[in-house]
Amino acid sequence: MLEVVNTTTIVTELGLDPAVDRHAEFAAELRTGLARVEEKLQEVLRSPGHPELTEAATHLVRAGGKRLRPVMALAGAAFGDGRGDPISAAALVELIHVATLYHDDVMDEAPMRHGVTSANSLWGNRKAVLIGDYVLACAARVGAGLGDYALRSQAQTFGRLVRGQFLETTGPFEDCGRHAPYEHHIQVMADKSASLIALAGRLGAQVSGADERTIETLGRYGELIGVAFQISDDVLDISASTTDLGKSAGTDLREGIVTLPMLHALDDEGPGAGRLREIIGHGPVSDPMIRQEALGLLRESAGVVRALAEAHGYAAKARDLALSLPDRPARALLVGLSAFVVDRGE
Numbered sequence: 001m002l003e004v005v006n007t008t009t010i011v012t013e014l015g016l017d018p019a020v021d022r023h024a025e026f027a028a029e030l031r032t033g034l035a036r037v038e039e040k041l042q043e044v045l046r047s048p049g050h051p052e053l054t055e056a057a058t059h060l061v062r063a064g065g066k067r068l069r070p071v072m073a074l075a076g077a078a079f080g081d082g083r084g085d086p087i088s089a090a091a092l093v094e095l096i097h098v099a100t101l102y103h104d105d106v107m108d109e110a111p112m113r114h115g116v117t118s119a120n121s122l123w124g125n126r127k128a129v130l131i132g133d134y135v136l137a138c139a140a141r142v143g144a145g146l147g148d149y150a151l152r153s154q155a156q157t158f159g160r161l162v163r164g165q166f167l168e169t170t171g172p173f174e175d176c177g178r179h180a181p182y183e184h185h186i187q188v189m190a191d192k193s194a195s196l197i198a199l200a201g202r203l204g205a206q207v208s209g210a211d212e213r214t215i216e217t218l219g220r221y222g223e224l225i226g227v228a229f230q231i232s233d234d235v236l237d238i239s240a241s242t243t244d245l246g247k248s249a250g251t252d253l254r255e256g257i258v259t260l261p262m263l264h265a266l267d268d269e270g271p272g273a274g275r276l277r278e279i280i281g282h283g284p285v286s287d288p289m290i291r292q293e294a295l296g297l298l299r300e301s302a303g304v305v306r307a308l309a310e311a312h313g314y315a316a317k318a319r320d321l322a323l324s325l326p327d328r329p330a331r332a333l334l335v336g337l338s339a340f341v342v343d344r345g346e
Helices: 007-013 021-045 051-057 059-063 068-077 086-108 119-123 125-144 148-170 180-207 212-239 251-255 260-266 271-280 288-300 303-323 329-343
Strands: none
Touching (some): 021 059, 021 068, 051 119, 068 180, 068 212, 086 125, 086 148, 119 125, 180 212, 212 260, 212 303, 212 329, 260 288, 260 303, 271 288
């Protein structure tokens, strides 16, 4: 996983050439900015006089993570004129993301998140839902300080996040045609994952005074990168170990969620695909032994390869958009990020 607060990793993973002075300077600024975001997250989530709430609300923040959304916000801010408060913008999008993780873990009954025990396992589902709500309230407070654009964008994005979760839970309607499952899943990824990454780039640029074209381009870039990133995540849920993931492998199978690599695998012919249809067709795969069988069949199928090919397609479009932005070090980072999000799934 990407440790974004490490300058060396920023340079090697995200395409910033250390031999170029302005790249090295930007990498150092990014590291400083991310450290300030971490401080801001702890500050905003602190509930004076209520240590248990503070501990629970900061539990997943302290566990770490890729911090992809703050990176996007700070990269977006680098295309502005230096005004505004990009640290708060970066903290805002990460707070929304963290809140969704608390809620997701309740719905998924997940035992782990970011390599630590999930909040619902520690404090129970009811408290975990309330903790997620509290984090959302903290995000709203930060957004209120960033003006009307931030509040409107935050509300629109939260609506998409909820819609994506709802669509994922209900599944595609059976009478929508043969290709409906694919279209349905792309919509889920766009709403549930890409929308917040797009918000990060747009909001970072907007609060820092970037022009409208740049703000729009960063939003479109974030939508594409978000879908590529989620496809990569779906692949990792199949191919990676629980240790590498920091959460339980095969979560999608356990919850009965059919992802893009699964859809491609189910379209194959042969006994492996037939057995997968038999397993997945019955809904959530709760039996650990059957789940391991399904993971093995998925790893042997062409589904993973086809899904990764689609991820590369989305990432290539994102890269082209990044190259249309002004020539600044942040552009090189976005170009590098378009490769990183798909390479991690291979």
